Amino acid sequence: MKIIILKNNLKVGLEAISRVVGENTNTTLPILKNFLIETIDNKIKLSATNLELAITSFIPGKVVEKGGLTIPFNIFNSIINNLQTERINLEVKDNNLIIKTDNYQAKIQGTKKEEFPIIPQINKNKLFFKIPISLFKKSLLSLAPAAQISEIRPELNGILFNFQLNFLKLVATDSFRLAEKNITNNQFESDLKQGFKVIIPLKTTQEIIRIFKEDENKLDVYFDQNQVFLKTENLEIISRLINGEFPDYQAIIPQSFETEIILKKEEVINALKLTGSFTDKLNEIKIIIKEKAKNIEIQSSNQTIGENQYLIPAKIKGQPLEIVFNWRFLLEGIKTLDSEDVFIGLNGDNKPALIKSPADISYFYILMPIKSA
Amino acid sequence: MELNQLWQSALAELEIQISRPNFLTWLKNSQLIKKDEDGRAVIGLANSFAKEWVENKYHKIVFEVLRSLDETIKKIEYTVLVEQKEAFKESLNKKAESFRQSSLPELKIDPESGLHPKHSLDSFVVGSSNELAYAAALAVVKNVGKKYNPLFVYGGTGLGKTHLIQAAGNEIKNRYKNKIKVKYVPSEKFVNDVVWAIRNKRMEDIKNKYRNIDVLIIDDIQFIGGKERSEEEFFHTFNVLHENNKQIIISSDRPPAAIPTLEERLRSRFEGGMIADITYPDYEMRFAIIKTKLQEKNVALSDEICELIANKVQRNIRELEGILNKIIFYQEVKNIEPTLKVIEEIINNIVQQSSKNITSNQIVKAVADFYEITVNDLIDRSRKKGVVEPRQITAFLLRDLINMSYPDIGEKIGKRDHTTAIYAYEKISQEINKNQKLNQKIILIKESIYKN
Numbered sequence: 001m002k003i004i005i006l007k008n009n010l011k012v013g014l015e016a017i018s019r020v021v022g023e024n025t026n027t028t029l030p031i032l033k034n035f036l037i038e039t040i041d042n043k044i045k046l047s048a049t050n051l052e053l054a055i056t057s058f059i060p061g062k063v064v065e066k067g068g069l070t071i072p073f074n075i076f077n078s079i080i081n082n083l084q085t086e087r088i089n090l091e092v093k094d095n096n097l098i099i100k101t102d103n104y105q106a107k108i109q110g111t112k113k114e115e116f117p118i119i120p121q122i123n124k125n126k127l128f129f130k131i132p133i134s135l136f137k138k139s140l141l142s143l144a145p146a147a148q149i150s151e152i153r154p155e156l157n158g159i160l161f162n163f164q165l166n167f168l169k170l171v172a173t174d175s176f177r178l179a180e181k182n183i184t185n186n187q188f189e190s191d192l193k194q195g196f197k198v199i200i201p202l203k204t205t206q207e208i209i210r211i212f213k214e215d216e217n218k219l220d221v222y223f224d225q226n227q228v229f230l231k232t233e234n235l236e237i238i239s240r241l242i243n244g245e246f247p248d249y250q251a252i253i254p255q256s257f258e259t260e261i262i263l264k265k266e267e268v269i270n271a272l273k274l275t276g277s278f279t280d281k282l283n284e285i286k287i288i289i290k291e292k293a294k295n296i297e298i299q300s301s302n303q304t305i306g307e308n309q310y311l312i313p314a315k316i317k318g319q320p321l322e323i324v325f326n327w328r329f330l331l332e333g334i335k336t337l338d339s340e341d342v343f344i345g346l347n348g349d350n351k352p353a354l355i356k357s358p359a360d361i362s363y364f365y366i367l368m369p370i371k372s373a
Numbered sequence: 374m375e376l377n378q379l380w381q382s383a384l385a386e387l388e389i390q391i392s393r394p395n396f397l398t399w400l401k402n403s404q405l406i407k408k409d410e411d412g413r414a415v416i417g418l419a420n421s422f423a424k425e426w427v428e429n430k431y432h433k434i435v436f437e438v439l440r441s442l443d444e445t446i447k448k449i450e451y452t453v454l455v456e457q458k459e460a461f462k463e464s465l466n467k468k469a470e471s472f473r474q475s476s477l478p479e480l481k482i483d484p485e486s487g488l489h490p491k492h493s494l495d496s497f498v499v500g501s502s503n504e505l506a507y508a509a510a511l512a513v514v515k516n517v518g519k520k521y522n523p524l525f526v527y528g529g530t531g532l533g534k535t536h537l538i539q540a541a542g543n544e545i546k547n548r549y550k551n552k553i554k555v556k557y558v559p560s561e562k563f564v565n566d567v568v569w570a571i572r573n574k575r576m577e578d579i580k581n582k583y584r585n586i587d588v589l590i591i592d593d594i595q596f597i598g599g600k601e602r603s604e605e606e607f608f609h610t611f612n613v614l615h616e617n618n619k620q621i622i623i624s625s626d627r628p629p630a631a632i633p634t635l636e637e638r639l640r641s642r643f644e645g646g647m648i649a650d651i652t653y654p655d656y657e658m659r660f661a662i663i664k665t666k667l668q669e670k671n672v673a674l675s676d677e678i679c680e681l682i683a684n685k686v687q688r689n690i691r692e693l694e695g696i697l698n699k700i701i702f703y704q705e706v707k708n709i710e711p712t713l714k715v716i717e718e719i720i721n722n723i724v725q726q727s728s729k730n731i732t733s734n735q736i737v738k739a740v741a742d743f744y745e746i747t748v749n750d751l752i753d754r755s756r757k758k759g760v761v762e763p764r765q766i767t768a769f770l771l772r773d774l775i776n777m778s779y780p781d782i783g784e785k786i787g788k789r790d791h792t793t794a795i796y797a798y799e800k801i802s803q804e805i806n807k808n809q810k811l812n813q814k815i816i817l818i819k820e821s822i823y824k825n
Contacts, residue, residue, distance in 0.1 A: 028394045028398050029398040030394065049422065051420060051422045051423075052420070117422050117425070117426055118422070118425035118426055118429055118430075119422070119425070120421035120424065120425050173477065173480060175476040175477055175480050176474055176475075176477070177477075178477055178480075225453075226420075226453045240420055240421065245484045245485060246484070247480045247481075247482065248482070249477075249480065252477050252478070252480070326474055350475065352477060366477065368474065368477055369475065370475065371474075371475055371698070
């Protein structure tokens with residue numbers, strides 16, 4: 001193999017595969033610390049895998065001679081990052097990779113590409129849909145606060161893709177909160193004839209958010225029984241799915257509220273940050289809602305610091321209430337909304353609260369309060 | 374040769390031929406799934422990477438090894454095992470949260486069986502009040518569908534019916550490694566399902582849903598009484614399951630004979646199996662329950678405190694847990710072990726919450742009603758036999774529930790001296806820890822007071 005490549009192009013490609021190979025904890029098979037560089041037609045293909053998910057990125061470059069080799073990722077990556085020149089020559093000779101620029105030369109020992117795991121393929125006729133990347137990323141990001149590893153049913157640490165003919169529902173929960181995003185079928189294309197539900201591992205969704213850039217237009221998504229495959233022109237991810245049943249969360253979603261408040265988003269965010277600074281490890285803030293009041297009060301205290309209160313103008317409907325939350329959880333939920341106002345629906349001090357934009361029915365965030373004594 | 378044995382010997386040979394890391398990576402957790410008559414063998418591998426690798430790189434040696442062990446094999450196919458459930462090994466950062474941060478309750482429930490994993494037989498405290506029900510549940514777990522069918526458990530609220538029947542379900546699930554399909558439904562859910570099915574003309578769905586299970590657990594069956602279509606549907610489901618020796622476990626707050634709206638044919642079927650009751654726990658058992666709960670929550674409290682709680686809280690175990698939670702909260706926030714006085718305050722707060730609106734007349738009337746005597750008999754000066762006990766109980770309750778002063782109590786129960794009131798109160802206080810029957814009577818009277 002002999003190629004000439006621009007440093008910035010190579011960096012983009014390496015960045016995409018970096019997490020899979022760089023943070024690989026599978027130590028039984030040493031070759032998983034390597035990535036595969038090879039030529040495909042007139043492009044250069046970089047692949048890495050941890051056997052649970054594989055990322056492939058395609059980068060432009062001049063192919064002088066075809067071929068491929070696997071090389072240790074970390075050393076190669078740090079060399080490329082520290083090179084000053086733009087043009088880089090790469091050449092494979094007897095399982096060695098020779099890196100050459102105007103003023104630098106290195107030889108890295110590699111392993112022949114036949115030793116590298118074969119990245120599984122997916123039957124492209126199966127379960128397909130196409131979705132704008134920006135929408136998809138935004139949807140996944142809106143679930144991010146609730147997409148944390150939870151102790152409850154740890155085998156299900158993934159995001160539910162509930163695909164029906166007229167909508168796609170994405171759901172995440174860490175058992176303290178739950179977020180659901182609903183995408184209607186006019187926002188994606190699909191040739192699916194029937195609905196299905198799969199769970200995509202959190203690690204995979206994090207990589208999806210990280211590597212796909214918004215300038216790339218649409219994302220093609222394929223599923224089969226065990227795997228999901230996502231691709232754009234320059235990037236491909238294949239990941240296994242989690243086989244399990246997502247908890248039946250419908251019963252948790254509150255249908256009506258004893259207390260409803262509407263507030264300005266910026267104001268709440270500010271109030272939470274300010275009162276949050278008074279809390280200790282427990283992150284507890286108390287919200288006081290009084291009947292017929294024009295404000296709600298957020299207060300927090302700390303034995304060693306002191307205490308503070310913040311008043312926020314609010315539209316209040318229903319019962320008065322005092323309720324305690326982890327302010328970080330509350331803030332994370334409110335931050336993901338993109339409206340000016342925030343709706344919070346409550347049912348007493350020990351039932352889940354529902355947070356959403358007043359006008360938007362496509363997204364909600366449910367949060368459990370902290371038990372008050 | 375058995376599939377598993379055959380594959381184990383094949384693996385033993387493959388292990389020699391393939392380097393250790395490769396063997397561990399690609400062939401660990403593999404299985405020989407089946408072998409057809411025409412010589413086709415199917416091998417299941419841990420993930421799709423392993424499938425690609427073995428199929429492309431090791432096919433020849435796998436084939437040779439298998440052939441040498443079993444000549445009938447002519448062809449090998451590979452597939453990915455679907456059972457693997459574990460998430461990514463490299464877990465993301467897990468944050469520790471305060472134990473008071475509540476979690477969304479329904480998420481813990483296993484969606485397939487509807488069981489909550491926290492209910493286990495191990496955490497079920499057994500005492501004289503529930504040993505029959507416990508033994509029956511154990512017998513059912515050991516002989517699913519054969520021994521006691523149906524098993525009917527009844528008892529008052531907060532005494533552990535749901536815990537027991539869910540624990541039985543969990544135990545069956547675990548013991549038989551999911552080979553036995555367990556389904557837990559509150560009867561309310563069953564009724565909702567039936568209503569939904571009628572509205573959507575989908576009765577077939579209901580039939581399929583409930584008749585294809587091996588163990589059906591229905592909680593609080595009394596709510597089904599009077600709902601005709603649900604009763605009928607349940608009756609047929611019951612028959613289908615029962616005829617096929619499927620286990621049925623039912624709970625209720627009263628025995629079948631005492632559910633007024635229940636149809637006769639259902640009642641007779643419930644009575645055809647084993648009926649076990651759960652009654653109120655005695656002092657020792659309450660003490661044991663407190664100890665168990667503390668262990669579950671990983672908190673320590675002194676025996677003195679536990680004794681006090683066991684003494685004070687008699688009505689229901691759920692309330693007992695509520696009080697424990699408060700005490701633990703106190704301990705966490707203040708970082709000191711609460712004094713007996715504080716505990717008493719906490720308990721009184723909870724008890725007072727429910728007794729806020731109780732008047733002395735209500736108590737007197739409830740006792741009189743319970744013993745079927747008139748209020749006048751009770752507060753009379755007469756020393757008729759049969760009114761002594763009610764009178765002492767009245768004194769006890771007046772003191773215990775609304776904290777009336779002894780002279781006032783004496784006044785109330787027939788213009789007696791305050792020492793009589795003290796004597797009555799102390800006598801009953803001691804008696805309830807020894808005399809189970811008396812304790813239950815008092816609990817029933819209290820219940821009737823709270824109900825009104």
